[in-house]
Amino acid sequence: MKKYTIYIFGLLLLSACAELDVNPLSEGSSENWYSNETEVTMALNDLYREVFWFTDDDSWTDDWTSRGATTPITNATVNGEWGTVSTLWTNSYKAIARANTVLQNLDRIAGVVPQETIDRFEGEARFIRASMYANLVNHFGDVVYYQDILELEDAFSKSRTEKESVLQGIYEDFDIAIAQLPVSYGGSELQRATKGAALALKARTALYQSDWQIAADAAKACMDLGIYELYPDYGALFLANNKNSAESIFAIPRSVELDVALGSNYPVRATITRNAGGWSAYNPSWDLFCAYLCTDGLPIDESPLFDPHDPFANRDPRLAETIVPFGAEHLGFIYQPHPDTLQVLNLNAGKYQTNNDSRGTIQWASWNGLVWRKGVDEDWSDDRLTDPEKKIVRYADVLLMYAEASIELGNIDQSVLDAINAVRARAYGLDPTAADAYPAVTTTDQTELRKLVRLERRTELALEDRRYMDIIRWELADKVLxxxxxxxxxxxxxxxxxxxxxxxxxxxxxxxxxxxxxxxxxxxxxxxxxxxxDRAFDESRQYLWPIPTKEILINSNMRQNPGY
Incomplete structure (x- = not known):
């Protein structure tokens, strides 16, 4: 297992009076810090911690089930006191304040540090600031926007800026980052912001806001760098022992040795099967299961290849890499949820034992018969700790972003089909040119392609925290939830x-x-x-999140989103 050099220093997650982190104490006093390259590097390293890189949760979508449980998103009880709302708001503004502080103090090292290094520092800080603001805009719409160091009284009185103005600032930051960041760092294990990462996250921001031309241009520029490629094995791509692949554009590293890992009870133990010592409480939904096409490229209700009694057969190979097929080896056991399969083979022991993954034996086994396979291997089950990198954006996502934006623009040419087919062919372990050996996309009809690229995103990016923003921006949440x-x-x-x-x-x-x-x-x-x-989604208000209640209470200029 690789070790990652992660600089963690000072006091973590310090609370600020107005939650905008007006004085980032974890970086030392801004009056005497930022005096040399090491101090600026340390300040920037702090901003690559996972706590600052918020991602949406698949449990908020129709891809997920947890027995009979729902979430504030899926039972329509979201309000300004929900902890996730406060976490996103608070940590984003902490990172923004710290990035602003770096930017405001770069002049201190002018003449001491090479200008090329200073430019890179600026690019990193702007990349981080843009990424934080993008996450805020995606969830809250209009947000508090500032690019300087706030005085205490300003933090209590700032009002929200219109989303369009914030987006212009975001795009400007990304553009400067794109210009000033390197293409790579020469094989450094600690993933930092690069030109490709800035292009990819600019594309994602624009895609989420339906700025199609900006999204298409940024995604294409990322593709044209020529340094990223699809990893040949879709299933192995997500395992903890596969880090820094050529498909990974930007990721936050984890390390069990450095106590930066997935572990404890959730999500690891809740995902592991019961035979392997877990709870199998977090499961793929039947909704996701049925979304995967058959190998002829048709949905299950149209394909003659689909057998409801053998539902994994003749399906897109990503299904079996995402959800454990019945009768397949998984975590040292044969997985079989059939209620009459009361004994199961323990492959490690070489003998049969009680099948705790069958509800015929244990009532708490998976209630819909399905369990996650994507990214899950023995590294999860040996000690309930695992450290896959947290993938923020990967190349397959960029290809699909380029395709979707181009389709929405009506700019449908061979490059669009090539982008989709590259992702789809990889799932089959084939070269995209082997069009007769997998269900290659050939249509140029905009309506059909829109449907296909949306489905491709769902199946390619399942369990990667992308589904929530997709159903929000496609305005499907009120339907599927x-x-x-x-x-x-x-x-x-x-x-x-x-x-x-x-x-x-x-x-x-x-x-x-x-x-x-x-x-x-x-x-x-x-x-x-x-x-x-029963799922529930209130379309009158839930397409935006509420501003945290405490922000409304302490700031008379802060207005709440409609319906909250």
């Missing part, structure tokens, strides 16, 4: 109504609509599946 969560019947009924009638796993083929959304209500109305939870 008002669909309920379904799973298997309880064991006695499952055996009687499904297994005894040879209807395992899916009793029927669920219809799938033009957005790739499966409808399970026919099976539910026939009593063949169980309602696990």
């Amino acid at each position: 008002n669909n309920d969560i379904y799973g298997m019947l309880d064991v006695a009924e499952l055996r009687e109504k499904v297994v005894a009638k040879d209807l395992w796993f899916f009793p029927e083929v669920p219809p799938v609509d033009e957005d790739g959304v499966a409808d399970f209500t026919p099976m539910y109305e026939k009593g063949l599946i169980k309602l696990l939870a």
Whole structure:
């Protein structure tokens, strides 16, 4: 396992009176700091900590289920006191304040440090500031915007700036970062901001805001750097032992040795199967499971290749790399959730044992029969600690961003098809030119391509925290998050109504609509599946998040978003 040099110093996560972190004490006093290259480097290193790089959670989407549980997003109870709202707001402004402080003090090292190094420092600080503001705008819309060092009284009185003005500042910061950051750092293990990272995150910001031309241009410029490529093995790409691949454009490193890891009870133990010592409480949804196409490129309700009783067969290979197939080896066991499979092979011991992943044995086994495979290997289960890098953006995402933005612009040419097919062919382990060996995309119809690229994003980027912002910006959240969560019947009924009638796993083929959304209500109305939870999404307000309540209370100039 590689060790990453991570500079962590001072007091972490210091609270500021107005939550805008007007004095970043973890960097030392700004009156005597920033006097040499080492001090500026340390200040910037602090901003690469994972706590500052907020990502959305797949549990807020239709790709996820956790038994009968929902979240504030999926049960429509989001308010300004939700901890996640405060965390995003607080940590983003801490990073912004610290980036501003670096930028305001770079003149101190002029003449002492080479100008090329100072320019890089400026590029890094601007990249970080732009990334933080982009996350705020994506979730809150209009936000407090400033580029200097706030005095205390200003922190209590700043009002929100219109989103469009903030976006211009974000794009300007990214452009300066693009101009001043290096293409690479010569193989350094500590991932820092690069020209490609700035281009990729500028593209993502523009994509999320429907600034299609900006998104297409930035994504294409990232592609044209010629230094990124798709990793040949989709499944291995996400394992902890595969860091710094040529597909990774920007990532935050983790290290078990340095106590920067995924661990404890969540999410690791909740994701691991029960046979391997976990809880199997966090699971892929049936909604996601049914979104994967068959190998003929058709959805499951149209393809003659789909068998609801052998639902992993003849499917996009990414399905089996994301969700554990029935009968497959996983974490040292054969995974089989069938209610009558009461014994299972322990591959490490070479003998059969009680199958704790079957609800016929343990009622708390996966309630819908599915468990996550993507990125999960024995490194998760040996000590409940794992340290895959936190992928902020990778090359496949850039290819799909370029394709989507170009499609929305109506600029549909071979480069668009090539971008989508490169991602799809990799899933099959093929060169994109082998068009007869995988379901290559050939249509140039804008409506069809829009549907295909959205589906490609869902299946390629599953469990990578991208689905939430996709359903928000596509305005699908009110549709998919008002669909309920379904799973298997309880064991006695499952055996009687499904297994005894040879209807395992899916009793029927669920219809799938033009957005790739499966409808399970026919099976539910026939009593063949169980309602696990009611999802709810309030479209009148939830497309934006509320400003944290404490910000409203301490600042009379801070207005709340509608509906909160």
